[in-house]
Amino acid sequence: MIPYGKQAICQADIDAVLEVLQSDFLTQGPKVPEFEAKVADHVGAKHALAVNSATSALHIACLALGLEDGDWLWTTPITFVASANCGLYCGAKVDFVDIDPQTYNLCPQKLAEKLEQAKQEDRLPKVLVAVHLSGQPCDMEAIHKLGQQYGFRIIEDASHAIGGKYKGEFIGSGRYSDITVFSFHPVKIVTTAEGGMALTNSDELASRMNLLRSHGVTRDQSLMTHEPDGPWYYQQVDLGFNYRMTELQAALGVSQMDRLDAFVARRHELAKRYDHLLAYLPVTTPWQHPDSYSGLHLYVIRLQLDNISRNHRQVFESLREQGIGVNLHYIPVHTQPYYQAMGFTAEDFPEALAYYREAISLPMFQGMTDEQQKEVINALKSALSTGGG
Known part of the structure; x- marks a missing residue:
């Protein structure tokens, strides 16, 4: 059987994972920050936050943008269910915008028409998830202009698109969106076995997503509500999740990024x-x-x-x-x-x-x-x- 997709693993990848297995850290060590920096530097983003799946990245991206009960999230119907489900996880309502018949991506013209109608009906979206199907980017400049006009925030679901470019810039640079999400599932271009990443140029959004991916727990005194009791102290300041990426996954990702x-x-x-x-x-x-x-x-x-x-x-x-x-x-x-x-x-x-x-x-x-x-x-x-x- 010739599969539709398959990971490409070389000896350098195997060696990178074995090195972590023989190290002091299997989780919460130096490899995750190294992987984050490598991806951020490659695409030209300020912040990158590695998580255990692209679905997790979409979830914390929506939460960081303040999506909540009663809000609307819009996306394309031609995508994996996670691009829509992330809105439901936050208690929001979900709607769709039909696709462009040439690119199969969300159609900016249909989006503009739907936004005008939604404005009249007072049901504009708070977040739009633009999915780069097959790796081809959406018309992000047009979508960004509509976002400025109608006041919605933008997530690029670039699960298919790492290494691609839009108007000469790497997808993930964040020029036309608030947050970009990559997937590192084995059939994707770069793999960490399972894994995802959220990228942003906003310090505030990065800080929020960093908190949400790890139980809402922090040792950062600037985020605490009162002085720590001692050097052992941490505080839960939000309701977060265990969405962290392991050192093994990150090591594989670091090696894969070289290719x-x-x-x-x-x-x-x-x-x-x-x-x-x-x-x-x-x-x-x-x-x-x-x-x-x-x-x-x-x-x-x-x-x-x-x-x-x-x-x-x-x-x-x-x-x-x-x-x-x-x-x-x-x-x-x-x-x-x-x-x-x-x-x-x-x-x-x-x-x-x-x-x-x-x-x-x-x-x-x-x-x-x-x-x-x-x-x-x-x-x-x-x-x-x-x-x-």
């Missing part, structure tokens, strides 16, 4: 070959905005079903039967039973639904060989009933 640029460059090589090899098949290949340099976590095609004798499911199952580990990113969040119980219907966001009915994620990972890519193409040709390779 980030090479990882992304290889993904671009594979994407260009896909673009060429798929040019004459009845599929739509990913469109890349000229202002962006995608992290290319995913390579998503859309089937041109009017030109194919098989349906979406048949093509997908045929690929799996031939040993190609395709996937579908994503089932629209608003069609999930939990969200349908809130009143959403599948037809609420037609572009997202149209995408879901045609999309297939082909294998894309930095260790993928040219021969494996040819296998994928030949299997796809067979699945589309257009002949073998």
Whole structure:
């Protein structure tokens, strides 16, 4: 089986983890700050806070921005459920903005229309989560302008996008958002096994997220309500969580970051070959905005079903039967039973639904060989009933 995504682990990664295992610290040691500094320096952000998952990062980002009961969080329906669930964790209500049919990201034009209507109805969002699907950044400049106009805060869910750029700057620099979130799950570009990170240029937001990721407990006297009883003293000053990253995970992340640029460059090589090899098949290949340099976590095609004798499911199952580990990113969040119980219907966001009915994620990972890519193409040709390779 050729998987849709896979980590790339080298001997240097293994050695880095073994070094931590033989050290004095397995948690709360020097490796987490080293990893944070390495990522922050790479992307040009002031602060980086490593946590145990991107979901945890989204949660504390929402809390740091003051999202609470009665507020609204908006995001895209084409994302993993965590991009919306983080709002529910805070007691907020969640709504969605339909996608751009070219980038599959949240559409700024549809966002502007929805904001104008929401203003009239007094239900503007407090937080907007802009998801960089497949690693291609959203139109952040347009979204930021709308944020200034309507007063909402912005989280970039860049779980797919580390190493990518928008308008020549690394995603995560924070020029157009309050907080950026990265994921380090094994299928992502850089891995720490499980893990995530929140980045910001705000001292206040960084301090708040730092507190929230570790039980709301601090030894910082400036945050305490009264003088400490002694050198052993700590205070819980907020209701936080155990969202810390371990030293083992951070050591792996430090080592992986040395190869980030090479990882992304290889993904671009594979994407260009896909673009060429798929040019004459009845599929739509990913469109890349000229202002962006995608992290290319995913390579998503859309089937041109009017030109194919098989349906979406048949093509997908045929690929799996031939040993190609395709996937579908994503089932629209608003069609999930939990969200349908809130009143959403599948037809609420037609572009997202149209995408879901045609999309297939082909294998894309930095260790993928040219021969494996040819296998994928030949299997796809067979699945589309257009002949073998």
